[in-house]
Amino acid sequence: MARQAPNDLLRALLDEAGITGSALAKAVNTLAAAEGMELHYTRTSVAKWLTGSRPAPPVAHLVAEVLTRRLGRTVPVEATGLIPQTGGQPGGQAVPKGATSPDAMLASLASQDADPQRNPALHRAPYTVAASPPAWDDVHDPKPLRATESPRRRAGRREVTALRTMTATYARLLEAHGGAQARTALATYLAHDAGAWLALNTTEATHRLLLTETAELTCLLARMSADSTHHGLAQRYFHLSAGMAAEAGNRSLYAIVLRATSAHAHQLGRRRTGMDQAAYDATPDSASPATRAYLLVQLALGLAHTGEPHQARRYLAQAEEHHARATEENRPFADYPRAGLDFQRAQVLLALDGPEPAITALRASLLHRxxxxxxxxxxxxxxxxxxxxxxxxxxxxxxxxxxxxxxxxxxxxxxxxxxxxxxxxxxxxxxxxxxxxxxxxxxxxxxxxxxxxxxxxx
CATH class of the missing domain: 1.20.930 (Transcription Elongation Factor S-II; Chain A)
Structure with a gap:
């Protein structure tokens, strides 16, 4: 039997970070607990990794995340020496050859998610602070889109309407029964039906609508995954949703997804104020008052937590003003209910003024919910x-x-x-x-x- 080669990559990172094997093991266990996993690694475990053994997924990604936070720079999981160099995605899943566009990567990820033999590793994948959604200019291509031609079928209004109906259905399911209810069914739908429709021959305008509707459903699947405490997986779905929104040329939806991505990070205690600002900056002039209120109140929350109370209050007041001008459309991603604004207002007031005004805002939220x-x-x-x-x-x-x-x-x-x-x-x-x-x-x-x-x- 061939002898395992020592893991010099990991040893060099530990030396650079000034962290012992015992401290690394403790940090990995703590991070895993925050992601809903129970791990019990010790100094001995790290010593084995240094001699060449490899832990089960997604531990390598947890190690990379611990070292990223410790060093203040991104440490790719490959740099830990704990996975084969051909891996790379959380949970040990590689992106298939040819899956480079957001919709192709969605089909691959959702297929794995819907497979009970393959999804446990995805569900354990950790949230990664170093990862960010794709920038608008990195995805959006102003050139006309061309869908793959199919001699048998064309996609049209029927497919767009079906996707829109599914978004409304799953949004209601999430609120009424929680994210773990029918989450896998939505992953299956996105992997097969929605993925197949995006490959059909159609007009450019219809293809952009299909991308937009699929991006909304993917953002919803991200929220369901977060509610199921699959936070690393939720993060990947949020990023793919942002990529598809940019691919569709839909700046309003792109901003909404960035805001949802940031809110997810805030809920985990990893505040991303820069992303709040990026979401607001991405807002087009044509954005609805409801969208502006949704973005502004999250920006206010980020500023409230970073010690900028005057700016936070200003943006909170602007969110209220925009919401007062909003019209009800009774559609997910178009409406921002008063109950949602009051709940978020409570979070801002809690950071700025303490519990009493937050309690008042939460009671108001319940009245409208x-x-x-x-x-x-x-x-x-x-x-x-x-x-x-x-x-x-x-x-x-x-x-x-x-x-x-x-x-x-x-x-x-x-x-x-x-x-x-x-x-x-x-x-x-x-x-x-x-x-x-x-x-x-x-x-x-x-x-x-x-x-x-x-x-x-x-």
């Missing part, structure tokens, strides 16, 4: 309970637990489960109080009965 929006209502009640706990109002905090669990009972949402576990931990510090004890019992009962994941089929 449809009853069947179980996911958003559950998350809003959880945050209200947490803020009331923070301000020392135990009775008010406990009062939000029951309605939260009522909505959670409809959901297949690992993200909601994570937030409930966090609330349970916070309430545990007050278990001597009767309201807290009752709330803890209710949460435990719900976690034990409502969030049991289905067994994988083999």
């Amino acid at each position: 449809p009853t069947q929006a179980h996911r958003s209502r559950a998350l809003t009640h959880i945050q209200l309970a947490q803020l009331h706990l923070y301000t020392g109002h135990m009775e008010e905090a406990s009062a939000h637990v029951h309605p939260c669990l009522e909505h959670a009972s409809y959901l297949h949402s690992p993200l909601v489960r994570q937030h409930l576990l966090s609330l349970h931990t916070q309430l545990s510090a007050h278990r001597r109080h009767d309201p807290a004890r009752r709330a803890l019992r209710e949460i435990r009962a719900t976690l034990n009965t409502q969030f049991v994941p289905p067994k994988s089929r083999t």
Whole structure:
């Protein structure tokens, strides 16, 4: 048996970063926990990697991410010496030969995602701070688009309408039942139906519409993946969605996807203020008031967290002004509901002024939120309970637990489960109080009965 070659690449990176094997193992375990994985690597594990052994996916990507943050520069996963040089995508999945356009890469990624034999590695892929969506000018080509010709069929209004209907359907599913409900079905649809339609012969205008609608569905799949806590996979779908929006020449949608990508990073505690600004800067003059409000309130949130309160308040006020002029279109990616603006306003006010004004804004959000929006209502009640706990109002905090669990009972949402576990931990510090004890019992009962994941089929 051939002897393994020492991993000099990894050793050089550890020396450059000034980090020990024990510290690297601890950092990898911590990063994995933030991504919903449970790893138990030790100094001995790192010593084995240095002698040439390779960990299972996606550990190499976690190592690259730890070193990227430590060194302040991008460390490609290949530079760790922990994967074969032909790999490269999170989860050990390589982009197939010829899959260079965003829609071709989407078809490949969604096919892997829909395959139960191949998707576990994708689902464990970590979120990568160093990765960014494609720049508009890197994708958008002002030359006329040409779809691949097919002698049998042409794509037209029927396919565009079908994609638009699917977007509305899955947007409702996400809100009513959570991201883990039918997420794989959407991946399958994008891999096969949508991918096939993009390859049909059609007019340039129709092809751009098909790209736009597919980009919207891909952004929705990214949100469903994030709600399923597949954060690295969600990041890749967001980036592909931005690429397709640029390929379609749709600047408004491109800006919307950048904003959604940034919001995902904010939720994970990896704030991307530069992306908030890039989304706003990408907005065309023709953007609707609803789109402008959606972009401005996220920009306000980023500035609130980076110590620019005056700018944050200015952009928040502008978001309110644009939203007041918006007209309801009753279509995903065209509307920005008042409940969404109030929820985001609460996040800005929490960063600027503390919990009390945030609580008022969250209550306003609930007043405007449809009853069947179980996911958003559950998350809003959880945050209200947490803020009331923070301000020392135990009775008010406990009062939000029951309605939260009522909505959670409809959901297949690992993200909601994570937030409930966090609330349970916070309430545990007050278990001597009767309201807290009752709330803890209710949460435990719900976690034990409502969030049991289905067994994988083999």
